[in-house]
Each structure stands twice: as structure tokens, then as C-alpha cells.
Amino acid sequence: MGCSSSSTKTRKSETSLKAALIIQNWYRGYKARLKARQHYALTIFQSIEYADEQGQMQLSSFFSFMFENYAHVHKEELELRHQFLESEQDMRDRLDYVDLIDVPDSYNGPRLQFPLTCTDIDLLLEAFKEQQVLHAHYVLEVLFETKKVLKQMPNFTHVQTSPSKELTICGDLHGKLDDLFMIFYKNGLPSESNPYVFNGDFVDRGKYSIEILMILCVSFLVYPNDLHLNRGNHEDFMMNLRYGFTKEILHKYKMKSVLILPMETNRDYDTDSTHNKVGVTFNAHGRIKTNGSPIEHLPKHEWEQIIDILWSDPRGKNGCFPNTGRGGGCYFGPDVTSKILNKYQLKMLIRSHECKPEGYEICHDGKVVTIFSASNYYEEGSNRGAYIKLCSGTAPRFFQYQVTKATCFQPLRQRVYTMESSAIKILKERVISRKSDLTRAFQLQDHRKSGKLSLSQWAFCMENILGLNLPWRSLSSNLVNIDKNGNVEYMSSFQNIHIEKPVQEAHSTLVETLYRYRSDLEIIFNAIDTDHSGLISMEEFCDMWKLFSSHYNVLIDDSQVNKLANVMDLNKDGSIDFHEFLKAFYVVHRYEGLMKPDVTNLV
Template identity: 90%
Template sequence: MGCSSSSTKTRKSETSLKAALIIQNWYRGYKARLKARQHYALTIFQSIEYADEQGQMQLSSFFSFMFENYAHVHKEELELRHQFLESEQDMRDRLDYVDLIDVPDSYNGPRLQFPLTCTDIDLLLEAFKEQQVLHAHYVLEVLFETKKVLKQMPNFTHVQTSPSKELTICGDLHGKLDDLFMIFYKNGLPSESNPYVFNGDFVDRGKYSIEILMILCVSFLVYPNDLHLNRGNHEDFMMNLRYGFTKEILHKYKLLLTATWKKILQILEELYAWLPIGTIVDNEILVVHGGISETTDLNLLHRVERNKMKSVLILPMETNRDYDTDSTHNKVGVTFNAHGRIKTNGSPIEHLPKHEWEQIIDILWSDPRGKNGCFPNTGRGGGCYFGPDVTSKILNKYQLKMLIRSHECKPEGYEICHDGKVVTIFSASNYYEEGSNRGAYIKLCSGTAPRFFQYQVTKATCFQPLRQRVYTMESSAIKILKERVISRKSDLTRAFQLQDHRKSGKLSLSQWAFCMENILGLNLPWRSLSSNLVNIDKNGNVEYMSSFQNIHIEKPVQEAHSTLVETLYRYRSDLEIIFNAIDTDHSGLISMEEFCDMWKLFSSHYNVLIDDSQVNKLANVMDLNKDGSIDFHEFLKAFYVVHRYEGLMKPDVTNLV
């Protein structure tokens, strides 16, 4: 009996072990599939983000084209009208910026006392936690004082660490105030014994860019030797137009006089230009926002007049140019200065030489890649991709050991590459979607390895199981991808039909994927994503017109041509920036003549093959009160995507595993 009992127990143990192994293997496979789907969703978000940045960078050539040709449209003095469109002046008097703006007794927000102390940092933090808005008087004063101090700083700040004085480096925050609060909660406030480097991209995308900027600037004014601010590619007034910071300023200070919020935007532009472009830690670690290239010259970058780098979208102009404006060859000198003004017979504006401008672009925009060499950054449209060999070459040339950069969202908040010589740090958690990524910061001390600290601001979705979080993120990613697809419906349909030689309405999966990549240029794993985007028959063929199912672009008027609707929807962000440039008071109203003139330039430069009469007709329809002007913001809002079913993917077990 004893032997039989022992044998039975052994068999039961073996069965239990096999069952446990089966469950373990199933769970590992299940989790691996979820992680793969999470990776695909992040790839979609990042690919579309970079494509938008590429479009933004391409605007630089359009602006150059526009400023060279706008004089052919109007013979009178021309002036692009925008919040930045003021002529460059020397140092403004403090009176112009601050003292003419009174703080009323009814204001119950934080009141800063200059010169600032650590008490003001605490005051600001508490106020922003209560979602109070800092009065424009204090915003201007902080920006004005910050610019004064920044002007005294070198292009690269040199910092020394010690066991008693570790340095904390933070990456992109992008207006996500909760992440900054989390960093300060975990790591402590800036102080003489707790120095920080904030490595650019403080603003844009998030809702609290001005709050983050105020906290950083006030902390910088209190501890100018212990809090360091590097410029990022979003510390750029033209980037702010597309990615939200300008709108945030207008929203939070819209009740003020036009001149007041214009001054905020104007001094922001000047402050950006004076931000240092990098930090060097212990003479061995280079900290810049984007990266390097094979031609990066740190000696040159130490000497450049960084304040002349107003925007990545303002290309270097070596000389002023003359343009014929009529048949009598009346020459008008057209100059586009840093604030965007076109002036007749203006004097040339100071710009960086082209090679210096390109050096700073590389510092702000470049990304590391695993492949050796240095290649144009086709994803973003600016800077370069640099390989491990380029990293080794530049670090060795300047006796450096490591490059710390930001600029890219990473699932874990940081990433190490190029044999440990390049570290990416990204501090905005939940960047694309709740639960999409962690944030992180680095602590450095001379003689020791960098230490990484991760966090994720906890929202309701972060308590959900991984399965639900992945589904939420994936649904959001597929939704924005479908919007990109529908904006190219006409082009995609033509591409599909060219491949469909038998006119069956079906293509092989590889043919469909080729068309998607060729037209959209997003470098995505289309085969893996196909089950969420199209119908596939039992033979594995794609019903290609199902690429557009359950989604369409709403037309403002039924008579509008589909191609025109797609084009206006696709370029809506670019057009908004361009047309904002001729809207002096941000009323949103522009004349029909201005609308038509700017459209002609836009369509000519971008080679948009749409009959101008279609656009003119549509604009006339949008002139609701027939006063000869249109509300351009409303015009753009009239083109929006409708998702017939918000649940683009069913959260069933088969789809989730």
C-alpha cells in the first residue's frame, strides 16, 4: 500500500508540474503577444508623430518660397500678421514688458516677490496644484528676468558633480505638469545641494506648458548655478504654433489686451534663442537635446551666436534679395526677419551662417541608430541618424565618455545604446496614451555609473490589467492611423486599382502593404496591423476598399470635391500655421483675397493639383455673412473625421491574446 500511495503522489506531482508548465508557457506567450501589440501601437504613435514633425520642417522651405514670392501678389507694403510679427528691436525696457500691467486686487493667485527666493518656488507649486493661473504681470516679469540671466551664459554650461552633490538630468516634459510634480516628490526640489539639468522640450503637446516653464524659470532665477536649462527642438516659436503652446497662451490669457499676450509670445521667442544648447558634466558627459552628427564641431558650437537661431523654420539668409513686382521692374527688397515681418526696402536681418545653423539643427533634432554612419533623418525631416561609429568618433575627438540626450519617447523612460555611450532620457510618462510609457530621470556622480529612476503618473487606467491598457492604447493608435489613411483615400484607391489587374477588388497582403507604405510613408509593420485595418478573405487576400470602412471626412458642403476635402484635411495643420501668419489680432478672420492669394502660393509650392476655382468656391460658401472674410479656424474645423464606431476593435479574448 505504501508503494502504491507513493506512486500515486508522484504521478499527481508530475501532473501538477506539467499543468503548471503549460499554464506558465501559455501566460508567457500571452504576455509576449500583448507586449508585441503594445510595441506596434507605440510604433504607430511615433511614426505619425515624426511624420508630422517632418511636415513641420518642410514648412521652412515653404516660408522661404512664400516670402520670396509674396511681393508678386501684393504691390503695396506687405506684412505678415501674427503674434510674433513685430519688428526686431534692441533690449526692451522693463517698463514696456511689466510695469504697465497692473495686478488687480481681485486677483487671488500667487503673487511673486522679486528678487525671488525658494519661498516663491513653493508658492508657485502649490498654486499650480490648485490649477490657478499665474497673472500675466508675473509671467512677463519672470520671462524678462530669465532672459537677462540667460544672456550672460555660455552656449554650453559646465557642471561638476561630487558624492555630496549629484546631478539630476530630466528629459522631455512637454507640458505634463504631473510628471514634474512626481520628479520633485521623488527627487526633491532644486537647490544648491540638489542641482538639475532639464534637457529641452518643456512645452507643447501637454496642457500645462506655461506652468512648467514658470516653475523652471523661477527655480533657475533662484538657483542660477544649480538649475540648468537646455534648448530643445520645441523651444521654437514656430513649433509652438503647431503643437499647442501658442494656443495655450491665447486660451489662458485671452481676456487680456492683445498687446499683453503678444508681449508674452514675443519675449518667449527671445528667451528661447538665449537658452544654452548643451551641458557638459565633469568634462566627460555631453548633454544635448537631440544628438550629434559626423560633422559636429563642439569648438564651433561654443562660439556661435546662438541668439540668432530664432527658429528651425527660418532658413539662413546670407543677403537681402530684390524681387520684381511689376512690368516696370520696380525692385522691392523683401526681408523676413525673426518675427516673420515682410518689409519693403528693409535692411538685412542677422542670421547664422548656413553651416552654423546646420550644426545647431543636428544638436536639436538628431537621433541615434544601430547602423554605422550618418544619414539624413528622414523620419523627422531635420537633423540626422547617427551610428555607433559617429558616437565614438565625436566622443573620442573631444575626450568625452558619454552622450546623454532626450527627444524620443521610450517605453521604459530611458534607453541605452551604442555600447553604453548614448543614453536617451524621456521624462513625460503616458506620453501618447495613458499607460503607454514610463517617465524617467538620471542621477550622475563623478566616478560612478548613471542611476536611472522610473515612474508613471498614476491615473485610473494604470490600475487596469495589462490586457485592458494595451487595448486602450491600441484602439487610440489605430484610430489616428485610420484618420491618416482616410486623408489619402483618393491616392490609395488609385494605387490599389493599379495593382488590381483583374479588377477583383482584392489584393494580396503584400500588394496592399506595399501600397500603404508607398502612399503614407509611415514605415509601419502593415502585415501585422492588417487585421485591425482591413477585411481579409479566407484565401488571405485583402478587400482593399475596406481600408476606408466605418470612417469618412465630413464635408462642410456636399458640393465639395472629395479630393479637395482630403487635401484640406491632410494639410490642415500646415494651413493653420500659414493663415495664422496673416491674422493680426487672432480674430480668426482673413479676407477672401488673402485666402485666395495664400492658397495659390501654397498649392504652387506643394504641387497640390487642385483647381483654384474649387477652393475659391468653397471659401465663398464658408463666408457665411457674405462680408468678404472667413473665419479660418471654423473653416478648418469644418473638415473633420467621423468614426462610425468608436470601438474600432472588439475587446474579445481572441483579439486580445
């Protein structure tokens, strides 16, 4: 009986072990599939983000074109504006700006005392935690004081560490105030014994860019030798127009025409003006001047160096080649990194500029570190944030975090589903904005006029028209209907989604085009709308569209544009509320459950 009992136990043990291995293998496969879907979602977010940045770089050339031609169309109006801007030039002194804005007794927000101390940092942090807005008077004082100190400092700062003094390096924050609060909570406030480097991209995208900028500037003024601010590609006037910082200022501050002008002073830490690549200059007072203006432009090679510094990314391939993803800067390989580090006797490059799932990434044989401090950058649960601590004689230490309430207790399955749904939604919006072009491409491939294409043909059309390097085959199940033979019903690419027309008479191609270029158009009109009233005259609207269509070679009947503009002028006052106009071109998702969280889809 003893042998029989032992044999039975052995068989049960073997069965349990086999079951455990089966469950383990299934779970590993399940996690791997979830991770793959998470990776695809992040790839969608990043590809669309970089495509938008590419458009932003291209918009620079349009601004040069626009103002050169617009000067001929509205010469008298521009002369009046020039006189107005010249009169503003007399108000250069700090007090001329600050004295324009009084702080009323009723203001119950933080009141800063100059010269600033660590008490003011605490005061500011506590106020922002309560979602108070710093009065414009203090914002101006901080900006002018920061500008004065920055102009006295060298372009390159040398920082030393010691066994008792570590250095903390933070990456992109992009207006995500909770991430900055988390960093200070975990790592302590800046001080002489706790120095920081913030690696640019403080603003845009998030809702609290001005609060982050104020905290960093006040901390810098209190500890100018222990808190260091590097410029990122989003510390730029044009980027702020597209990605939200300008809108945030206009929303939070009523004295906008006073506040925005000196705000732009700090977009470039080394000069009094920021320049775009092709000749339009936004000077220290936010003014636009075209070629031939008294302001001298940076030489082309110098500006290209700035673009390379602010826009480039490391890649695994050796050499240096154009950054086709972003449309600016370059990709640089391990050989380039080694050459530069050896030339200047450096050990490592710590940079930011790219969202990483874990908040950081190490590449080029450990010689390049990317640090990204904005958690949940694309979507709740999409990525962690991180910062680095450096100490003399030790390896860099990485600290990760994720500031979120909604997803802390959600399983990976639900987090991936949320990310995937959001990613597919914005991808669908990109698809519908090119419906006419995609339909023509599909039909050219559909020689039998069957309404179906092979998966390869469909993927080719999607990548060729949208210009997004995505795993289209893997994404196809979430985007189109596929028959039992594996062929794609290509018109299902547009199902359950459309652009809501502002007027029924508008031509579909015009609606798609306006939607596709809505961000570019908004930037253009914000530049023209010098008083920031949000109103564009009918004549301005029509003239600017003609220039826009001419530059981009977009063939739209002018009569359609004129008709649309007239219909949109609801109160017939000769002006268009452009922000409301843009909102009229919103994308409607008739079926929000693009990917139901069922068992078959998730496992």
C-alpha cells in the first residue's frame, strides 16, 4: 500500500506540475500579447505626434511665404500694425509692463516678495495645489527677473557632484503639474544641497504649463547656481501656438496683450529673439517681422545647428541621417555618440525629447540615456515618468513613478484597452481626414471593382497616403472588416465615423481639407489676430485661404470658401469667431466601442 500511495502522489504531483506549466505558458503568452498591443498603441500615439511636428516644421516656410505675400494684399493694414508695434517698443522697461497691472485687495492668491526666498517657493507650491492662479503682476515680475539673470549667465553651465551632493535630472514635463509635485515629494525641493537640472519642454500639451514655468523660474531665482533650465524644442513661440501654451495664457489671464508679449522673452535663453528656419522673426516682444526687417537673422548654418540640438533622436543604426519622423533634426547612431563623447572627453549623454514607456531608456551601449518625466503622456496608464540621480563615483540611479488615480487599481488588461481605444480613435480621425485621397488610392488598386483589396494592398495605401509608418497588418482588425478569404472591405475604413459639416452645402473635399489643416489654420489666424480677440474678418479669412491653398497646392474652389465663410458669419457682423469655426469641424464617432473588451479580443 505504501508503494501505491507513493505512486499516486507522484502522478498527482506530475499532473499539478503540468497544469501549472500550462497555466504559466498561457499567462506568459497572454501578457506578451497585451504588451504587444500596448506597444502598438504607443506607436500610434508617437507616429501621429511626430507627423504633427513634421507639419509644424513645414509651417515655418509657410509663414515666410504668407507674410511676404500678405504684405502686398493688406499693405495699409500692416503699416497701421507696424506703427502700433513700434509704439509698444517704447515700453521695454520692466516697470513699464508691471505697473500696468495692479494687484487688487480682493486678490487672495500668492503674493510674492522680491527678492524671492525659499518661502516664496513654498507659497507658490501650496497655492498651485489649491488651483489658485498667480496674478499677472507677479508673473511679469518673475519673467523679467528671470530674463535678467539668464542673460548674465553663460551658454554652458558646469555642475559638479560629490559623494554628499547628488544631482537630479528631470526630462519633459509638458504642463503636467502633478508630476512635478511628485518629483518634489519623492526627491525634495531644490536647494543648495539638492540641485536640479530640468531638461526642457516645460510647457505645452498639459493644462498647467504656466504654473510649472513659474515654479521653475522662482526656484531658479532663489537658487540660480543650483537649479538649471535647459531649453527644449517646445520653448518656442511657434510650438506654443500649436500645442497649447499660448491658449492657456489667453484663458487664464485677461491682460493677455500685455502678458503674452514679455512671456516670449524667455523662449530663448541666449538671445533676445527666437528665429524660425526660413526668415520670419518673433522678437523679444512677440512681434513678427519678415525678411528685410531691421532685425538680423541667424545665419542658416547656426539655425540648423539649433534645430539639430533640439529635434534630433538617437537610433541603433550607425551614421547621421535626416529625422524623417519629426521633419527636423537628425537621427544619430552609436558611432556618432562615441565620436562626440571621445572628442569632448565625456562619459554619457543624458537627453529627453522622447516619451518612453518606463520613463527612461538606455541605448548606444549605455552612453545615451533618455529621461522623460511626464507620466501618462498620451493616455492614462500609457507610460511612467522618471528622473535620474547622479553622484560622484556611482552609476546613475533611476526613479520611476506614475501619477494617476483612475488606473492605480486597474489590471493591465483594462489599462491596455483604454490606451488602445484612444489610439485607434485618433488614428480613425486621421483616416477620415484623408477619406477622399484614400478612396482614390483604394479604387486604383481595385482593378476588378469588387470593393475589396488584399491586406497588403490596403496596408500600402494606408501608409502611402497617411505617411504613418505603422504595423498596418496588425492594426487592421481594429480598423476594417476582413472577409473569410482575408480580403479587406476597404470602404469599411471609414465606417461609424465622419467629420461633422458646419454647413450642409460645404463640399466634402473642402471639409476634409479644413479639418486636416485646422491646427495650421489656427496658428496662422492667431498670428494675424494681433489683438487676440478671436475674431477674423471675412476678407482676412478668404485672403488667407487663397494664400494657404496656393502655398500647399490645395486645389479648392474659391467660391466654396467664400460661401462657407459667409454662412459661418451667423450674426452678419463681417467677422468669424475662428475658434468656434474650427470646433464646427469635429469628428463624430457613431460607435464608440471600436474594440469591445471581450475575452476573444483581450486574450
